[in-house]
Structure formats: C-alpha cells, structure tokens
Amino acid sequence: MRAPKSMAVAIGFGLSFSSVCAETLPVGGLYRIVSGTYTECCGIGANDFVYPLPDENQSFVKLTIDPQSGTANMVFLGADRQTVFTTIPCPVHSAIDFSFPFGFLVAKSLVFHVDPGPPPGKSWNYTASNSVSGLRVDGLVGLSQPECLDTPTRFSHSLVAVLLPPPKLNITEFSTSRGARLFIQGNAGETNVVEASADLANWTAISTNVMDSSMCPICPYAIVEDTESTNLTHRFYRVYKID
Numbered sequence: 001m002r003a004p005k006s007m008a009v010a011i012g013f014g015l016s017f018s019s020v021c022a023e024t025l026p027v028g029g030l031y032r033i034v035s036g037t038y039t040e041c042c043g044i045g046a047n048d049f050v051y052p053l054p055d056e057n058q059s060f061v062k063l064t065i066d067p068q069s070g071t072a073n074m075v076f077l078g079a080d081r082q083t084v085f086t087t088i089p090c091p092v093h094s095a096i097d098f099s100f101p102f103g104f105l106v107a108k109s110l111v112f113h114v115d116p117g118p119p120p121g122k123s124w125n126y127t128a129s130n131s132v133s134g135l136r137v138d139g140l141v142g143l144s145q146p147e148c149l150d151t152p153t154r155f156s157h158s159l160v161a162v163l164l165p166p167p168k169l170n171i172t173e174f175s176t177s178r179g180a181r182l183f184i185q186g187n188a189g190e191t192n193v194v195e196a197s198a199d200l201a202n203w204t205a206i207s208t209n210v211m212d213s214s215m216c217p218i219c220p221y222a223i224v225e226d227t228e229s230t231n232l233t234h235r236f237y238r239v240y241k242i243d
Contacts, residue, residue, distance in 0.1 A: 026110055026128050028065040028072070029163050030081065031135050033058060036159025040087070040152035049152070053159050058085050058098075061137060061161045063110070063128065065103075072103030072110050074128060074137075076157075081189060087155060090148030096141060096155065100124055112139065126157070134162040167192045167211075169239040179229035182237060184222045188213035190241045194224050197236045 033054040040049045054060075060077040076085040076098040086095045100112040109129035116123055126139025140156035164187045173181035186192045190211045195203040206228070211220035229235045 024108055024130065025105070026063060026065070026130055026135055027163065028063045030077075031061045031063065031161035031163050033061060033159050033161045034134065036137075036157065036161075039154075039156045039158075041154040041156065042152060053157075054079075057083075061128075061135065061159075063135075065110075070105050072105075072112075073099070073101045074103060074110070074112055074126065075099040089143065089151040089153070096122065096143075098141070098155075100126055103128075116144070131160065133160045136160055167239045167241055169194070169237060171237070174229075176230055178225060178227065180226045180235060180237070182224040182226065184209060184224060184239055186211040186220055186222075186239075186241065188220045192222070192239050192241050194237060194239045196226060196229070197238075198232070198234070200236055203238065 036053040038051045038053055038058060040051075042048075056079050058076050059079040060081055062075050062077055064073040066072070077083060078085060084097050084099050086097045088095045100114075102114055103110045103112040105111075109127045112124060112126040112128075114122075114124055121144045122141065123144065124139065124141045126137065128135060128137050130136070136159075138156075138158050140154050142155075143153045167184060167186040167190070169185075170183045171180055172183045182194060184192055184194060186209075188211050192209050192211060193205050194207040194209070196206050197203045206226055207222075207224040209222035209224070211222065213220050215221070226235070226237075
C-alpha cells in the first residue's frame with residue numbers, strides 16, 4: 001500500500017511527531033506563490049505586458065515528483081487550487097495551459113523542457129529550484145508560429161513560492177470517559193484524514209475533516225474526539241491530506 005502524502009504521526013497518547021528538514025532539492029507538494037511576475041511578450045509594438053503575482057488566476061504551483069523514475073510534473077493553479085492557468089493568444093489559436101510534464105533532475109534543479117522543432121508548435125523551458133526565500137520558478141512558453149498578427153508569442157514567469165506545510169496533530173486531552181481529544185491544524189480548503197492504530201501496522205480512519213478558514217483564517221483547525229480509545233492502554237494516530 002502506498003504511504004499517504006503529507007503525513008504527521010502521533011505516538012501514544014501524549015507524544016506528537018513532525019519533522020521539517022532542509023532540502024537541497026525541490027520536494028513535491030502544493031506551493032503558494034508569494035511574489036513574482038507573469039509576462040506576455042512580443043505582441044503589439046513588441047511591448048511586454050507584466051502582471052504581478054500572485055493573482056486570482058495564478059496563486060499556486062503544484063509539483064508532482066516520482067522519485068523512482070526521477071521525473072516530475074509542474075502546473076500553475078488559480079486561487080481555488082484546482083483550475084489550471086490558461087491563456088489564449090488570439091481567438092484562432094487554441095488555449096495554452098500552463099501544465100508542464102516531462103520534468104527531469106539537473107544538478108539541484110528540476111528542468112521542464114520541450115522543444116517541438118519546426119513551426120508551428122509550442123515549446124517551454126522552466127526550472128524549479130530551492131532558494132533562501134522558497135521555491136524559485138523561472139521560465140517561458142514560446143510559440144514558434146502564432147496564428148494571429150500582433151499577439152504575444154512568449155509567456156514567462158519569474159516567481160517565488162513556499163511549500164504549504166503538512167497537517168499537524170496534537171493530543172490535547174485524554175480521559176477515561178471521553179477518550180483522546182485531538183487538535184488538527186491544516187491549510188484552508190484541504191481535506192485531512194485522521195487514522196488510528198494499535199500496532200503502527202494496521203490503520204483505521206476515524207475522522208475526515210475539511211479545513212475551514214471561517215473560524216480562523218490564518219490557522220484552520222479541527223477537533224476530533226476518539227471515543228473508541230477510552231478503554232485502551234495505548235493508541236497511535238496520524239493525519240494526512242488527500243488530493
């Protein structure tokens with residue numbers, strides 16, 4: 001069974017576990033754009049049109065990495081975390097979506113590069129690497145032969161994004177009458193699953209929670225009471241988010 005992503009584990013009734021370590025390579029996950037620009041180039045008068053990021057259409061970057069094959073996918077998402085950012089250079093041309101497969105590892109960076117050759121065609125060249133400020137993403141999409149006159153032919157990004165942290169779990173209380181009381185912290189809009197186990201080998205879901213920001217916009221949380229734990233001598237918990 002594949003291990004769940006973004007998982008935190010609590011051992012026993014009084015100990016929680018989480019770890020954050022410095023990574024030399026980008027890791028897979030959902031990143032929130034904190035600063036940067038999106039540019040459309042070489043249209044009317046060969047002028048650049050520069051748009052600050054984040055905005056409603058481009059708020060997140062999602063990296064999916066397969067450690068076995070060493071390949072990766074990258075996609076730019078809107079504020080809803082689901083809508084892929086697209087642009088239409090002109091009514092005739094089909095929409096360009098900013099979803100980039102075929103990524104591979106070069107030194108300490110992920111490179112996404114596709115060159116279709118002679119026109120017509122679309123090519124892209126992006127790099128994603130860690131920096132002091134967060135994930136640094138730079139690159140561009142180019143059209144070798146636009147279908148309309150005076151329309152942009154290059155679309156580029158230069159931005160910094162930060163990885164959204166995994167959900168956290170803490171045991172705040174235990175009583176023989178009510179069992180364990182769990183405090184779950186996550187990111188707004190995410191769905192987190194809490195599981196329990198008696199032996200760290202077999203896990204059972206005891207609660208599924210959507211992180212609602214209405215109560216605390218900067219610290220979405222949920223409280224879970226495990227009434228099944230009242231008569232147990234030990235119990236293990238973990239929480240993870242599902243896509």
